[in-house]
Amino acid sequence: MATASPHERVTVYTVAERAGVSVATVSRVLQAPHLVREKTRATVLQAIDDLDYVPHGAARSLASRQHEAHGLVLPELGGPYYSELLMGYESVAAEAGHSVILLLTDGKTSLDLQLRRMAGNVDGLVLMGDVGMSSAAIAALRRRIPVLGLTGPSHDGYESFSTENTASAEQLTRHLLGHGRSRLAFVGSPSLARDVRERHTGFVAAHDGAPVADPIEAELRERDGRRVAELILAGALDTDVDALVCANDELALAVLDRLVDGGVKVPGDIAVVGWDDVMTARYVRPALTTVAQPVRDLGAAAAARMRELIAGAPGNTHEHTLPTTLVIRESCGCPAGQGSLHPSPDKKE
Amino acid sequence: MATASPHERVTVYTVAERAGVSVATVSRVLQAPHLVREKTRATVLQAIDDLDYVPHGAARSLASRQHEAHGLVLPELGGPYYSELLMGYESVAAEAGHSVILLLTDGKTSLDLQLRRMAGNVDGLVLMGDVGMSSAAIAALRRRIPVLGLTGPSHDGYESFSTENTASAEQLTRHLLGHGRSRLAFVGSPSLARDVRERHTGFVAAHDGAPVADPIEAELRERDGRRVAELILAGALDTDVDALVCANDELALAVLDRLVDGGVKVPGDIAVVGWDDVMTARYVRPALTTVAQPVRDLGAAAAARMRELIAGAPGNTHEHTLPTTLVIRESCGCPAGQGSLHPSPDKKE
């Protein structure tokens, strides 16, 4: 079987020679088998198998003028959010035979360069959130290849996908109000990301004009949640609170854990709710009331749309919004549901 | 942006013309700036900027005979494990200016084809676990490009990286034995994956020849954990147990939660320990005793090695093993640590 020594390159020519045909025919059996006579095709396939031929991707791309690859730019992969997104995206891209090239902006310095390089290797680009690029730079990319945003700044005027925030936040806040809570506070920094900003907007809206305390500034990490809890335990907050609406679950969980550990009754003294419905939300006691987002669908939808764009569909500046679901558990003040592990509506399992 | 809109393609030639130099010079300012006179370089860079030039990746790859890309094949991205791995890998690959192309084998059918295609697009391939490929197919790939394994079947004779399992499992089991537990059971299917097999081996070894109950078969998911818990609650197990060594945290957490919910005292009646140290392990009560793996380091190490291999380093069949850490919390029977959120030794922050 192993005819090819490790040192010689096997190309279309090698295969063509072995099969006694021209390179065009070899290319055809791979690209449009129906254009090749049955028998010839078999011969070529045999040769391909014998030689263990693998087409050179770059050569294909160069000749066919398409990379068959999508670029996905994410900040990081911490937490289940981005992983789910990536899984959704990859599955749809792979269906079309497209590969996805990943770029994590995390602690990266020369992001502009990296993105530029990536732009030369893909047919389309998906940018998550605020990628830390100037609008001008993004506009430049858009002139070259289709660009899609995820949860990004809407005003930049390019097509994007995101999950609903404001209405769900308002609904969640009203739920708390309905429990008789009156001194709510929002935990998170609205200025940090559009998601948070929108959630805060909904939070404020639910107050129907009544005065609202300033948000308690915090990044979306456990560490900040602990800090906030300490603040509350120490009575260092401007006002007393009886409910905390946290910008995401990591914050909420850390706050909740620290608060309970500090002797505060949750939800008795203070209710705590979050956003994302991470795995831990189901396991912690009291179980965390939160909002579930169809993250995987979000990724899938973006990928599907990108496929269209790559196929030549005209672009637009739409902002597609996917609906979210309230997941009521116990930390808001509701009674414990039946059995343990209160399910998450969106998780199919 | 229709299909064939006369988007003037800007290439090296366009840039060269604009800058009044040859294409070679343009290429040089990008590949080896120090070989170009300061002034010329500036002119070219200006032209590049004006034209918003982005080099065509495929053309580069074809001419330079290298893709500057790694292929990473993972089963999925559920849970923090693979995400961490991917983050570790990506960061090191990106450092070298290499991009990583992701392939999730999850529910994919024509895996062979997909991998073949990928092999034509990358300089090296990293295969996670048992990718569901024949040794022959992998051998074929190896003749073409360097291949690295992760947690894979060791007998296949290619270089691989993994985290230590047997010794840690033995240590963990002895810890349980030290608590006076005597009727331990292993939860998980050793036949399913090498990881699990090795952990089971350590579990058995810790018994020093004493009789060991058959493992309670289960996949590594919450659902299976719940099933196992129901079995125990119903007394449907062959023997009574007073400690459960679960193959991973998802299993352990589901078991623990369901058991507690069913009135069993953990660790009073039954101790439960897991493997992986996921986020939830710190938040659940009793906090879960588990084993932390340096997953991110694992990814980083593999990426670093792959860089070497791509650079031409001779391959071998080494199996690199990274050490793990016992994370003792409460579910094993140890007293609660100080404060909440018993830290995870490996997590920075």
Next chain:
DNA sequence: CTGTTAGCGCATTCAA
């Protein structure tokens, strides 16, 4: 230091 030129491996006309 810079220009000329010849491929890299493949897809795709155009003829036959």
Next chain:
DNA sequence: TTGAATGCGCTAACAG
């Protein structure tokens, strides 16, 4: 149904 020829955009000798 097949083959010959052209070019995709770039890098890398090799000259100058």
